Amino acid sequence: MASLRKTASEPRVRLNRERVIGAAIALADSGGLDALTMRRLGDDLSVEAMSVYNHVANKEDLINGMADTVFCEIELPSHSDDWRTAIRKRSISFRDVLVRHPWATTVRDSGTNPGAATLRHHDRVIGTFRNGGFSVAAAAHAFSAVDSYIYGFAMQEKSLPFTTPEETAAMAEILLAQLPTSDYPYLAELTADHVLKPGYRYSDEFLVGLDLILDGLESMRAGPS
Amino acid sequence: MASLRKTASEPRVRLNRERVIGAAIALADSGGLDALTMRRLGDDLSVEAMSVYNHVANKEDLINGMADTVFCEIELPSHSDDWRTAIRKRSISFRDVLVRHPWATTVRDSGTNPGAATLRHHDRVIGTFRNGGFSVAAAAHAFSAVDSYIYGFAMQEKSLPFTTPEETAAMAEILLAQLPTSDYPYLAELTADHVLKPGYRYSDEFLVGLDLILDGLESMRAGPS
DNA sequence: TATTGTTATGTACGCTGTAAGCTAAACTTA
DNA sequence: TAAGTTTAGCTTACAGCGTACATAACAATA
Numbered sequence: 001m002a003s004l005r006k007t008a009s010e011p012r013v014r015l016n017r018e019r020v021i022g023a024a025i026a027l028a029d030s031g032g033l034d035a036l037t038m039r040r041l042g043d044d045l046s047v048e049a050m051s052v053y054n055h056v057a058n059k060e061d062l063i064n065g066m067a068d069t070v071f072c073e074i075e076l077p078s079h080s081d082d083w084r085t086a087i088r089k090r091s092i093s094f095r096d097v098l099v100r101h102p103w104a105t106t107v108r109d110s111g112t113n114p115g116a117a118t119l120r121h122h123d124r125v126i127g128t129f130r131n132g133g134f135s136v137a138a139a140a141h142a143f144s145a146v147d148s149y150i151y152g153f154a155m156q157e158k159s160l161p162f163t164t165p166e167e168t169a170a171m172a173e174i175l176l177a178q179l180p181t182s183d184y185p186y187l188a189e190l191t192a193d194h195v196l197k198p199g200y201r202y203s204d205e206f207l208v209g210l211d212l213i214l215d216g217l218e219s220m221r222a223g224p225s
Numbered sequence: 226m227a228s229l230r231k232t233a234s235e236p237r238v239r240l241n242r243e244r245v246i247g248a249a250i251a252l253a254d255s256g257g258l259d260a261l262t263m264r265r266l267g268d269d270l271s272v273e274a275m276s277v278y279n280h281v282a283n284k285e286d287l288i289n290g291m292a293d294t295v296f297c298e299i300e301l302p303s304h305s306d307d308w309r310t311a312i313r314k315r316s317i318s319f320r321d322v323l324v325r326h327p328w329a330t331t332v333r334d335s336g337t338n339p340g341a342a343t344l345r346h347h348d349r350v351i352g353t354f355r356n357g358g359f360s361v362a363a364a365a366h367a368f369s370a371v372d373s374y375i376y377g378f379a380m381q382e383k384s385l386p387f388t389t390p391e392e393t394a395a396m397a398e399i400l401l402a403q404l405p406t407s408d409y410p411y412l413a414e415l416t417a418d419h420v421l422k423p424g425y426r427y428s429d430e431f432l433v434g435l436d437l438i439l440d441g442l443e444s445m446r447a448g449p450s
Numbered sequence: 451t452a453t454t455g456t457t458a459t460g461t462a463c464g465c466t467g468t469a470a471g472c473t474a475a476a477c478t479t480a
Numbered sequence: 481t482a483a484g485t486t487t488a489g490c491t492t493a494c495a496g497c498g499t500a501c502a503t504a505a506c507a508a509t510a
Contacts, residue, residue: 014457014507038498050499051458059498106331108384119409127411136418139411144381144427145434149370152377156369159333184344186352186364193361202369209370212441213434220437239476240488263467275468276489284467 015047017055021065025101028066033103036063067107068115073097076124083132083221084214087142090125091150091210098154099203105154134221142217149213153206165199172196240272242280246290250326253291258328261288292332293340298322301349308357308446309439312367315350316375316435323379324428330379359446367442374438378431390424397421 023044028036038059042049056062075093077086098105114122122143129139162168172195181188194200248269253261263284267274281287300318302311323330339347347368354364387393397420406413419425 037496039496048459050460050501053499054457106380108380119404119412123409123412126415130411130414136415140415140419141430141433141437144378144430145374145437148377148381148434149374150377151380152373152375153369155331155333155376155380156373179344184348186355187344187348189355190351190361190365194365205366205369208366209373209438212366212370212445213438215444216437216441219440262465264465272488273490275491278468279488 013046015045015051015055017065019045020052020055021062021069024062025066025069028103029101033063033106036103063107064113064115067104068117070097070101070104071115071117071121073100074121076121077128083128083134084218086128086132087125087146088210088214091146092207094147094150095154095206098150099157102154102158105151105158132221134217138217138220141220145213145217146210149209153209157203157206160202163203165201168200168202169196169198238271240270240276240280242290244270245277245280246287246294249287250291250294253328254326258288258331261328288332289338289340292329293342295322295326295329296340296342296346298325299346301346302353308353308359309443311353311357312350312371313435313439316371317432319372319375320379320431323375324382327379327383330376330383357446359442363442363445366445370438370442371435374434378434382428382431385427388428390426393425393427394421394423 020041024036024041027041027044038049038052041052045052052062056065073093074097075090077090079086081089126139126143129142130136134142162171172191176188176191176196179188179191245266249261249266252266252269263274263277267277270277277287281290298318299322300315302315304311306314351364351368354367355361359367387396397416401413401416401421404413404416
C-alpha cells in the first residue's frame, strides 16, 4: 500500500503524545467516543493506526490522557476570591468544559489512576474549602456534593436531544402531543407551563441548583460540622 | 453445527423480550456493559446470537429496554409521606438501584425515547413536589437538582476502585505513600485525617449531600419562587 | 559513513454488531 | 387431523474494531 504522504520531499511530521491526544479529543468532541477509533485517529493524523501505539499504551491510556488534558481546561479556583466565589467560578468553568467535551462526563480517570492535572485541581478545590473555614470533614462533604452535582447535571444535559430554546419548544410540542396527558398529568403540566415558556433553556437550571448547594454549604461551614 | 439443545425430545423454551432483557441485565450487572455482547447474551439464553433480534430491534433498543426495566426497581415516592420524606426515600432507592446496576449510570434513555416506567416515575416525582407546595418552576428546579446529584454521585461512586472500609484504607495508604505530599497538601490532609479514619465509607457522603439539597429545596418552597 | 535506537508501516487475528436467507417449529383454519 | 401460514431460531457472511508482531524507514550519534 502506498504511503499516506504524497511525496518523499515533504518530510514526515513526527507524532508525539500531545498531538495524538489533541486529535483524539477533536475526534471525540465532534462525533462522540464512538467515533474515536484507532484507524480514524490514524487517518486524522495522516498515519497508520498502529503508529499511534508508539505514543500511547492502549486505547484506555489514550482516553485517560484525554481526560487529564481536558481537566486542564477547568479554571482553577482563584486564591484571591472568597471560597464561594472561587468555587462558583470553577464550577461554572467545569460545566463549560463538560459541555465542550460531552464524552468526558462518562470518563472517570480520577478514580483508578488520576493524572497530574486532575490531582492538582482536586487539591486546589479542597484547599479553597479549607481556607474558607471548612473543617476537613466539611471540605470532604462539600467537594463530594458540588462535584456530584456538576457531573450529574452535565450528564442529564448531554442526554437531552435539544439545546436552543427553539429546538426545546419543538421537542416539547411533539412530546406533549404524543404524551397520554391523563396518564402523566404533572409531566404534561410542567411541559406546558414551564418548558414551553418562551426562552426556556434547561441549561439555566444549572445555576439554580449550584447556588442552592452553595447556600447549604455556607450553613454547614458556619454551623456544626 | 449441532443445535444447542441436547435432544429433540426436550422442547425448545421460547424466548421473549422480557427474558432477553433480564438476561442482558444480569450480564451487564456482573461484567459491565462491555461484557454484554450479543453472542454472550445468546449463550446465556442457550440460543444463537441472531435469535435475540426477533425480540429486540438492535443493541440500542435492548439497552433502552434494560434501562426502563431497571427504572421500575426504583421505589415510587409515596403519596402518604410528606414531600421531603417521599423524595428522600425514593432518592435513596434510586441510588441503591444505580449501585446494583452500575452500568445504568451511563445509560440515559429518558432523553431521547423514555420508556413507560421512566415517564411514570418522573410524573410521580414532579407530582410529589407539586402537592408538597412547590410552584411549577420550583418543581422543575427541584427535580433537576435532586436527580443531577443522584446521577453524579452514583457515577463518582462507581469509579472508585474500593468499596469496603478496609479496601478504602488500603488504597488510601498506597495513595498517600505515592503522592508527593508537598505538591498536594490538602489532598494529603484529607486522605490522612478523613479517609483513613476508621469506618470511613465514601457512600456515607450520599445522605449528607442529599439532605443539604433537601434543606435548600425546603427554603425555596417556603420563600419566593 | 556506519551504527543504533526509535518510529511508522503492513499484515494478521480474534473479536464485535447485524444483514440475508434458510429451516423448523408453532399457530390457524378447514 | 391436514394443510397452510406465520414466526422463531439457525447459519453464514461481512465490514469494522483493538492490537500483537514483524519489518521497513527514518533520526541521532560515533
